[in-house]
Amino acid sequence: MAQTPASPHNILINDQVAENITRTEELAYELRVSEVMTSSPKTLSPEMIMRDVVEMFRKARISGAPVVQGENLVGIISMEDLIHCLCQSDLDAQASKYMTRDVLTVKGTDPVVEALKIFVSSKVGRLPVIDDQGKLIGILTKGDITRGLLKALQRDIQVEEIRKYRASHLFEDIESDRTSLILRYNIKPRDFTHGGAASSHIKRALLRLGASPQIARRCGIAVYEAEMNLIIHTLRGGVIRVEIEPNRISIEAYDDGPGIPDVELAMKPGYSTASEEIRELGFGAGMGLANIARCVDNMVLESVVDKGTRLKMRINLDKEESVGEGYSSKLDGGTS
Amino acid sequence: MNLAQIVDQLHLTLLTEPRNLAELQPSGGYTSDLLSCVMSGAKQKSLWVTLQAHGNIVAVAALLDLCAVIITEGAQPEPATVEKANQEGIILLSTNEPSFAVVGKLWEMGLRAC
Numbered sequence: 167m168a169q170t171p172a173s174p175h176n177i178l179i180n181d182q183v184a185e186n187i188t189r190t191e192e193l194a195y196e197l198r199v200s201e202v203m204t205s206s207p208k209t210l211s212p213e214m215i216m217r218d219v220v221e222m223f224r225k226a227r228i229s230g231a232p233v234v235q236g237e238n239l240v241g242i243i244s245m246e247d248l249i250h251c252l253c254q255s256d257l258d259a260q261a262s263k264y265m266t267r268d269v270l271t272v273k274g275t276d277p278v279v280e281a282l283k284i285f286v287s288s289k290v291g292r293l294p295v296i297d298d299q300g301k302l303i304g305i306l307t308k309g310d311i312t313r314g315l316l317k318a319l320q321r322d323i324q325v326e327e328i329r330k331y332r333a334s335h336l337f338e339d340i341e342s343d344r345t346s347l348i349l350r351y352n353i354k355p356r357d358f359t360h361g362g363a364a365s366s367h368i369k370r371a372l373l374r375l376g377a378s379p380q381i382a383r384r385c386g387i388a389v390y391e392a393e394m395n396l397i398i399h400t401l402r403g404g405v406i407r408v409e410i411e412p413n414r415i416s417i418e419a420y421d422d423g424p425g426i427p428d429v430e431l432a433m434k435p436g437y438s439t440a441s442e443e444i445r446e447l448g449f450g451a452g453m454g455l456a457n458i459a460r461c462v463d464n465m466v467l468e469s470v471v472d473k474g475t476r477l478k479m480r481i482n483l484d485k486e487e488s489v490g491e492g493y494s495s496k497l498d499g500g501t502s
Numbered sequence: 503m504n505l506a507q508i509v510d511q512l513h514l515t516l517l518t519e520p521r522n523l524a525e526l527q528p529s530g531g532y533t534s535d536l537l538s539c540v541m542s543g544a545k546q547k548s549l550w551v552t553l554q555a556h557g558n559i560v561a562v563a564a565l566l567d568l569c570a571v572i573i574t575e576g577a578q579p580e581p582a583t584v585e586k587a588n589q590e591g592i593i594l595l596s597t598n599e600p601s602f603a604v605v606g607k608l609w610e611m612g613l614r615a616c
Contacts, residue, residue, distance in 0.1 A: 359582075362561020366590075369565065379567075386565040387541050394537075394558075448554045453538035460542065 193318050199281055200274035202314025203295045203304035209234045210243060212262035216251050219243060219261055232294040233265045237301045239294050241265030271296050274303050278314065281306055334376035337412050337490040346411040347375075347490070353396040354403045358447065361397050364406050365390035375410065375489040381481065384461040385415055388479055391454040392419035395477075398444055399424070412488045417462070417479040425471035433459075433467065503527070503611055505570060508549070509595060512607055514572060517579065517594040518587050526593075528569040530616035533605050537562050544568060545616035549608070551601050555579040557586060564590040574601045 208226050210219060210233045223229065230244040243265045251257065251264045271294050272281045281293055285308055295304040337345050349371060351364035369386035373379070389406060396404040396419060404421030426432045432439075433455050440450025459465055462479040469475040483489065506523035509516065516523075532544040533551040540562055544550050547569045552559065555577035563571050570593035573579065579587075579594060587594050597604060 359557060361558050362565065365565055366561065383546075383565070383567070390541065390561065390565055391538065447556055448535050448537045448552075448558070451536035451538040453536070453542055457538055457542045 189319065189322060190315055193315055194279040194282060195277050197278045197314055197318060198274065199272050199276045199278060199295055199306055200304065202278060202310050203274070203306040204310055205304045207231065207302075207305035209302065210261050210265075211235065212240060212260060212265070214261045215257070216248075216259050216261060216264060217257040220248065220257065223248070230292050232269070232302055232305060233261055234302050239269060239271065239296060239300065239302045241267045242269045242292075242294060244291065269294060272306060273297070278311055281311065285311075330374055333374045334490065336375060344411070346409050349408045349410070351393075351406045351408075352403065353393055353400075353406060355397060355400050357397055357403075361394055362390055364393050368406075368408055372410070372415070372489065376491075377483075377489045378487050381415075381483065381487055381489075385417070385481055388458045388461040388481075389417060389419075391458050392417065392477055392479070394449060395419065395454055396421055398440055398449055410489060412491045413483050415481040415483065415489075417481075418476065419479075420474065420476040422474040423472060425473055426467075426469040426475055427471055429467050429469055432469075503613065505549075505593070508608065508611065508613075511611060512572075512597060512599075512604060514595040514597050517573075517584050517596050518592065521593060523593070526569055528613060531605065531608050531613045532616050533601055535601075541566070543616065548616045549613065551604050551608070553577050553601060555583070557583045559583070560587045560590055560592050560594075563587075563592045568592070570595055572597060572604055574599060574604055 208222065208228060208231045210222070210231050212233055212235055223231070230242060232239055233241040233243060241262070243261055247264045247266060251259065256263075270284055270288055270290055272284065274295050274297055284290070284293060291307060293306045294302055295306050297303050336347065349368060351367070353364060354360070365386050368389050369382045372382040372385055377385075389408070393406060396406070400421040401423045402421070404419060407418045407420075409416040431437055434452070435456040436452040438445075438450040438452035444450050455467065458477075458479060463482045464480040466478045467475070504524045505526040505528065508514070508528070509523055528549040529547040530545055531549045531551065532540060534540050534543065535552050535554050537554070537558060540550060540552070544566050546567045549569050549572065550563065551572045551574060553573065553575045555573050557580065559571055559579075560583060572595045574597055576596070576598040578596070584594060
């Protein structure tokens with residue numbers, strides 16, 4: 167797989183490249199040999215004179231070809247066989263005398279990774295492709311695989327670009343007095359394993375909708391702190407609800423208990439009611455709500471003991487930062 | 503200075519999958535074991551020194567786009583944490599040294615607070 171577009175050892179790996187690497191590997195399993203091979207390749211007959219074989223290779227600019235009798239593969243002639251023949255000055259011999267008879271083959275229905283394994287473990291440069299009846303249907307080189315993988319990756323990138331484009335224009339063609347997109351996440355109590363999952367998903371969704379990295383980061387931090395509060399403090403968990411509009415993001419985190427006795431005290435940086443056990447995990451610094459206040463434009467914390475807590479946060483987006491309305495609105499914002 | 507030089511000089515162990523560390527340049531450093539402090543104090547592409555090794559360090563590092571996390575005092579993350587870090591593209595490094603020694607060496611190398 168030396169020809170993959172991104173090897174982990176020679177270029178900087180960002181998220182996108184990392185995605186492509188695993189995608190290349192996935193593709194090696196998904197793609198079938200028949201999708202990347204060269205169909206109807208040049209073939210030789212066993213009776214063909216070696217002099218004509220040389221001439222054919224030169225004209226077609228190839229360095230090997232399968233030998234077939236009727237439709238069945240009987241051998242292959244590669245450069246090595248040709249050199250062998252030239253050393254004997256035996257160009258008038260028939261192809262059958264110099265061809266390699268034990269031919270490694272792959273089936274058209276095999277995943278590409280099978281062919282890669284053969285290329286890695288043997289020294290062959292090309293593999294004849296056969297169907298279930300042993301009939302020759304194509305030929306496969308490493309170059310064919312590289313081209314096939316690159317084409318498939320290109321298709322993937324186009325799909326992602328279309329998806330991103332569509333998401334970033336989500337609101338543009340929808341007419342209403344007020345359009346918004348609402349995301350809801352159910353947060354379970356003490357579920358530290360999934361802590362940060364909702365915030366990561368929200369951050370990703372915002373980036374896809376065309377939000378700036380700064381806005382996505384601010385929103386991610388605010389949601390993370392709210393999410394951890396629900397995990398640490400609630401009795402039965404809670405809900406994070408994010409409403410995305412072109413000009414604002416409204417976040418609500420709410421639960422049904424236990425409630426905060428003194429909201430003002432809770433807002434004080436450094437104040438925490440987290441248990442020793444939770445502090446050992448690095449939570450409970452008493453900085454969560456202070457962090458949220460720093461990241462959002464507006465926040466309101468309401469709580470009733472034994473009833474529950476509701477934290478409302480809002481991030482306003484000015485014209486250049488609007489989400490879901492594509493680039494046109496941003497250009498307008500820049501000029502007006 | 504790049505991350506490869508830091509790993510080399512501080513004899514750090516790379517816990518996540520191999521990457522070209524020479525191309526990563528930390529913007530600064532931050533140390534704390536309290537996640538909310540990190541959330542508010544660590545800047546983008548900075549290096550975070552902590553003895554916390556549980557899964558939430560990956561979530562924090564990913565949300566903040568940190569350059570890498572150095573886990574000190576020989577604390578070992580669970581395999582699931584390392585796997586999550588690989589998925590998120592987060593670099594986890596480990597050392598037996600305490601945080602104070604690591605920060606001191608980083609400062610000597612020229613890395614400053616965020």
